[in-house]
Amino acid sequence: MTADSANEFTKRSFLTLEQAIRNDLAEGRLAVDRRLPSERELAERYRTTRITLREALSHLEMDGLIYRENRRGWFVSDRRLVYNPLWRTDFQRMTREQNRQASTELIEAVSAVAPDDICALLEQPSGTEFWRIRRRRRVDDRLVVFVEHHLSKAVFADILEQDLTGSLTNLYREKYALEYGDVSFEINPVALTGMSATELHCSDGTFGLQIVRVNRDQTGRILDCDVEYWRHDAVSIRIDTRDSIP
Amino acid sequence: MTADSANEFTKRSFLTLEQAIRNDLAEGRLAVDRRLPSERELAERYRTTRITLREALSHLEMDGLIYRENRRGWFVSDRRLVYNPLWRTDFQRMTREQNRQASTELIEAVSAVAPDDICALLEQPSGTEFWRIRRRRRVDDRLVVFVEHHLSKAVFADILEQDLTGSLTNLYREKYALEYGDVSFEINPVALTGMSATELHCSDGTFGLQIVRVNRDQTGRILDCDVEYWRHDAVSIRIDTRDSIP
DNA sequence: TCACCTCTTTGGTATAGACCAGATGCGAGG
DNA sequence: CCTCGCATCTGGTCTATACCAAAGAGGTGA
Numbered sequence: 001m002t003a004d005s006a007n008e009f010t011k012r013s014f015l016t017l018e019q020a021i022r023n024d025l026a027e028g029r030l031a032v033d034r035r036l037p038s039e040r041e042l043a044e045r046y047r048t049t050r051i052t053l054r055e056a057l058s059h060l061e062m063d064g065l066i067y068r069e070n071r072r073g074w075f076v077s078d079r080r081l082v083y084n085p086l087w088r089t090d091f092q093r094m095t096r097e098q099n100r101q102a103s104t105e106l107i108e109a110v111s112a113v114a115p116d117d118i119c120a121l122l123e124q125p126s127g128t129e130f131w132r133i134r135r136r137r138r139v140d141d142r143l144v145v146f147v148e149h150h151l152s153k154a155v156f157a158d159i160l161e162q163d164l165t166g167s168l169t170n171l172y173r174e175k176y177a178l179e180y181g182d183v184s185f186e187i188n189p190v191a192l193t194g195m196s197a198t199e200l201h202c203s204d205g206t207f208g209l210q211i212v213r214v215n216r217d218q219t220g221r222i223l224d225c226d227v228e229y230w231r232h233d234a235v236s237i238r239i240d241t242r243d244s245i246p
Numbered sequence: 247m248t249a250d251s252a253n254e255f256t257k258r259s260f261l262t263l264e265q266a267i268r269n270d271l272a273e274g275r276l277a278v279d280r281r282l283p284s285e286r287e288l289a290e291r292y293r294t295t296r297i298t299l300r301e302a303l304s305h306l307e308m309d310g311l312i313y314r315e316n317r318r319g320w321f322v323s324d325r326r327l328v329y330n331p332l333w334r335t336d337f338q339r340m341t342r343e344q345n346r347q348a349s350t351e352l353i354e355a356v357s358a359v360a361p362d363d364i365c366a367l368l369e370q371p372s373g374t375e376f377w378r379i380r381r382r383r384r385v386d387d388r389l390v391v392f393v394e395h396h397l398s399k400a401v402f403a404d405i406l407e408q409d410l411t412g413s414l415t416n417l418y419r420e421k422y423a424l425e426y427g428d429v430s431f432e433i434n435p436v437a438l439t440g441m442s443a444t445e446l447h448c449s450d451g452t453f454g455l456q457i458v459r460v461n462r463d464q465t466g467r468i469l470d471c472d473v474e475y476w477r478h479d480a481v482s483i484r485i486d487t488r489d490s491i492p
Numbered sequence: 493t494c495a496c497c498t499c500t501t502t503g504g505t506a507t508a509g510a511c512c513a514g515a516t517g518c519g520a521g522g
Numbered sequence: 523c524c525t526c527g528c529a530t531c532t533g534g535t536c537t538a539t540a541c542c543a544a545a546g547a548g549g550t551g552a
Contacts, residue, residue, distance in 0.1 A: 038532060051297065052506055054533090059451040063437040071514050071533045080434070086487065184486035188326070189435060189455055189478035191309040203534075205305040207453055207478075209435055232435035232453075239485070240430035241332065284502060295537055300503090317503045317544050449504075 017046055018056040025065060025076065036066065036074040062207065064233035069143075070203045080236040081139050084243070085185045085211055090167030091137060100139050106164045107134040107199060114150050121214050122150060122225050131159055133168075136199050144234040146196045148227040155223065168224075178217050185213040187237065196229035207232045263292055264302040271311060271322060282312065282320040308453065310479035315389075316449045326482040327385050330489070331433075331459055334426045336413030337383060346385050352410045353380040353445060360396050367460050368396065368471050377405055379414075382445050390480040392442045397470040414470075424463050431459040433483065442475035453478045 021042075024030045036042065043053045057074060060066045068074045082098060095102035112132040119126050131151040136143060149168065151159060155176070162171055172178040192200060192208040200208075211228040267288075282288065289299040303320060306312045314320050328344060341348035358378040365372050377397040382389060395414065397405060401422070408417055418424040438446060438454040446454075455476040461469045 040532090049507060049509090050533095051508090055505075059437065062451055062453050063439075064435070068533080071531095072516090073532065086485070182487045184488065185484070187433065187483035189310070189453070191305065193309075205308055207308050207435065235435075237433035238431070239332070241428045242430065286502085295539090296503090297538090298536055301535075314503080317501095318546090319502065 017048060017052065018059055020046065021056055021060060022065070025060075031076045034076045034078075036076070038073065061233075067231060067233055068203070068206075069201045070197075072201065075142075077233045078140060078142065081144065081234060082236050082238050084239055085187075085213055085237065086183055086239060087243075088169045088180045088183070088215070090169050092167065095139055101141075103138045103141075104165050105136050105138075107136060109133045109160050109164050111153065118150055118225055118227070121212070122152075122222055129153060131156060133159075133164055134195075134199075135164070139234065142231075142234065143200045144231050146199045146229045149224055150227075151224040152222070155221075172223065178223065180215055180223070181218040181220060182216045183213060185211055187211050189232070190229075192229055192231075200229070200231060202231065209235060209237075263294060263298065264305050266292060267302060267306060268311070271306075280322045280324075282322070284319065307479075313477060313479055314449070314452075315447045316443075318447065321388075323479045324386060324388065327390065327480060328482050328484050330485055331431045331457055331483065332429055332485060333489075334415045334429070334461070336415045338413065341385055347387075349384045349387075350411050351382050351384075353382060355379045355406050355410050357399065364396055364471055364473070367458070368398075368468055375399060377402060379405075379410055380441075380445075381410070385480065388477075388480070389446045390477050392445045392475045394473040395470055396473075398468070401467075401469065418469065424469065426469070427462045427464040427466060429459060429461055431457055433457050435478070436475075438475055438477075446475070446477060448477065455481060 021030070030036055030042075037045070039050050039053055039057070042057075043050045046053065057066065057068075061068065064077055064080075066074050067077050081095065081100060083094070087094075091102055091104065110132055111129050113127055114122070114124075114130045114132070116126045118130075119128050122128070122130070131149075131153055133149040133151065134147070135149070136146045138144060155178075159171070162175060169180070172180070188210045190208055190210045191204075192202055192206045193204050196208065197204045197206060200206075202208075209230040209232050211226075211230065213226045213228070215223045215226070217223055283291070285296050285299055285303070288303075289296045292299060303312065303314075307314065307320075310323055310326075312320050313323050327341065327346060329340070333340075337348050337350065356378055357375050359373055360368070360370075360376045360378070362372045364376075365374050368374070368376070377395070377399055379395040379397065380393070381395075382392045384390065401424075405417075408421060415426070418426070434456045436454055436456045438448055438452045439450050442454070443450045443452060446452075448454075455478050457472075457474040457476065459472045459474070461472070463469055
């Protein structure tokens with residue numbers, strides 16, 4: 001930040017601090033390589049305390065302008081990824097169509113008893129075991145979503161032998177000759193906690209968007225259930241009934 | 247409990263302030279007709295400072311357990327309203343089907359130039375005037391959503407003479423013989439600011455869910471555009487392709 | 493009855509420190 | 523070359539206190 005902009009900021013009210021940071025961000029004075037200076041440094045520059053500064057940063061975070069990675073620092077948010085949960089196009093293709101670059105990491109793939117609510121969604125008795133595949137995805141190198149898939153062990157007997165870092169959609173089609181049919185999903189604003197927070201490198205309690213989706217094949221048989229946890233500033237849900245819903 | 251873990255217990259109370267409040271909420275010790283004691287009283291009760299206490303309350307707020315009304319206090323959240331933006335059932339009926347009670351307040355109904363992005367969505371040149379209807383809705387007496395409707399002045403010439411506290415869906419059908427056709431919408435997690443925050447009685451910067459919807463009639467003509475701002479803990483979006491999309 | 497004013501209570505913002513814990517980079521030792 | 527451990531960064535949490543501004547209660551006067 002230049003001496004000028006520091007001088008411009010003379011009033012001490014909270015809103016002006018937030019506005020000052022907003023302006024400096026917009027004009028690219030603050031961030032170097034999308035990364036903001038440390039909180040201590042910012043507090044000094046704006047002649048305020050870390051508590052007050054963090055309050056302002058939290059507001060900008062909620063507004064989707066910046067985000068933080070746990071104990072790593074603050075960063076400037078990129079544009080949102082447009083996402084239609086009714087489409088089962090694979091993630092790579094979806095991001096490519098938006099001129100973004102995506103990657104997927106496999107966290108685990110095991111057999112496990114699903115929680116009761118998931119069993120209910122999958123129309124199986126509580127305590128049923130499913131394949132549990134946990135992955136996380138990046139867009140332009142930023143961690144944006146943590147996904148937990150629950151798959152029928154009967155239908156996908158040998159899924160663990162497949163490459164699970166790619167598209168499950170394609171795997172279903174190519175290895176199991178399954179095409180998607182109906183879908184249902186639920187979107188909830190939630191706090192990211194536990195594993196979703198850890199894997200996304202954000203602190204416990206960060207705001208996120210949870211999307212729970214149940215996928216069926218053409219015969220109406222339930223195939224799997226995905227539970228996605230998105231960084232809230234990284235995604236925009238968009239649905240249009242004029243699009244065919246395959 | 248072993249001696250080791252007892253030792254650990256005395257060293258660091260693994261029951262954090264947040265968890266303590268969480269327990270008190272769950273067991274009904276804290277909620278007195280859904281309102282929490284003042285921050286000062288809570289801080290005293292939990293032997294901590296207001297800053298720390300507010301941090302904990304913010305976490306619970308993000309998690310959707312409690313919410314605040316600007317300078318009025320903290321309240322315990324009720325269950326979420328299930329909402330399908332593809333359905334144009336009127337609000338009253340939707341809430342009744344979930345055993346909730348709804349009400350709508352008209353804030354203003356005027357002719358006004360719509361912002362550029364809204365004009366673009368409505369496929370009209372920038373600077374076009376529309377009817378602008380602003381309303382807010384309550385569920386079980388809690389303010390949950392602020393809505394801004396932009397309607398074609400040509401199609402709805404005399405809409406200001408109608409009762410605008412009721413269902414616009416019904417008005418379209420009964421007074422204008424219009425049925426809904428295709429819909430498209432966009433969901434974004436945002437910070438509530440300005441009018442949306444003021445009208446919802448929440449402080450500037452509170453986290454919310456924005457839903458922008460464009461409605462068409464059966465011939466594909468654009469009817470209107472709704473911009474909704476929801477309190478994040480009050481709504482759950484649910485969509486199922488097996489439901490008919492009228 | 494009702495508009496208006498005032499006083500109290502509430503959350504909202506701010507100061508100035510301090511220590512903790514995870515992330516990271518670097519250097520020493522294998 | 524690689525690994526391990528330590529020093530030093532970062533944000534995360536905390537104490538203690540103060541004043542401000544809006545909301546709400548209650549009283550006052552037309």
